[in-house]
Amino acid sequence: MNQSVGKIHEVVKWPAPVLAKRGEEVTVFDAKLKKLVEEMFESMYAAQGIGLAAPQINISKRITVIDCSFKKNPDEKVILINPEIIERKGKQIEEEGCLSLPEIREKVSRAAWVKVRAQDVNGDSIEVEGEELLARAMQHEIDHLDGILFIDRLSRLKRDLIIRKIKKLQKNGEW
Numbered sequence: 241m242n243q244s245v246g247k248i249h250e251v252v253k254w255p256a257p258v259l260a261k262r263g264e265e266v267t268v269f270d271a272k273l274k275k276l277v278e279e280m281f282e283s284m285y286a287a288q289g290i291g292l293a294a295p296q297i298n299i300s301k302r303i304t305v306i307d308c309s310f311k312k313n314p315d316e317k318v319i320l321i322n323p324e325i326i327e328r329k330g331k332q333i334e335e336e337g338c339l340s341l342p343e344i345r346e347k348v349s350r351a352a353w354v355k356v357r358a359q360d361v362n363g364d365s366i367e368v369e370g371e372e373l374l375a376r377a378m379q380h381e382i383d384h385l386d387g388i389l390f391i392d393r394l395s396r397l398k399r400d401l402i403i404r405k406i407k408k409l410q411k412n413g414e415w
């Protein structure tokens with residue numbers, strides 16, 4: 241029996257307007273928020289992702305979940321509410337993808353290490369440090385909360401090429 245009770249939310253794709261908006265601060269830390277966070281993990285796993293931000297399920301709030309182990313290690317589940325990057329070091333350039341831009345992958349320059357201050361589901365202040373993939377995921381997801389997608393971090397030329405490709409897919413009903 242599948243014991244999962246959370247609702248699976250559909251991930252919205254570019255150019256959904258919610259993806260370009262700054263998410264609202266979370267001010268109420270109640271049971272509803274805890275349920276939403278659980279649903280975000282479920283929705284992320286269902287979509288085969290390692291990170292999901294609330295705007296990607298059409299909820300314009302500053303909430304993101306990350307699991308770089310993809311269900312293998314519960315200790316790697318990260319919940320960031322109202323996060324902000326307070327320190328960054330170094331540089332990494334790796335290929336990145338996004339559930340809101342299926343099939344699109346490009347190399348993106350990010351900090352190699354970041355320290356993030358956020359709140360947990362109870363509203364308590366937390367700090368999360370991460371390098372490599374976790375650092376990349378946190379930067380990518382926090383960008384979502386500011387209405388920024390990874391294609392916005394590419395050169396104008398690369399971004400335009402990707403958008404042209406997506407428009408072609410849209411035209412063919414493949415997006």
Ligand SMILES: [Zn+2]
Pocket residue numbers: 337338339340380384
């Ligand atoms: Zn994304």
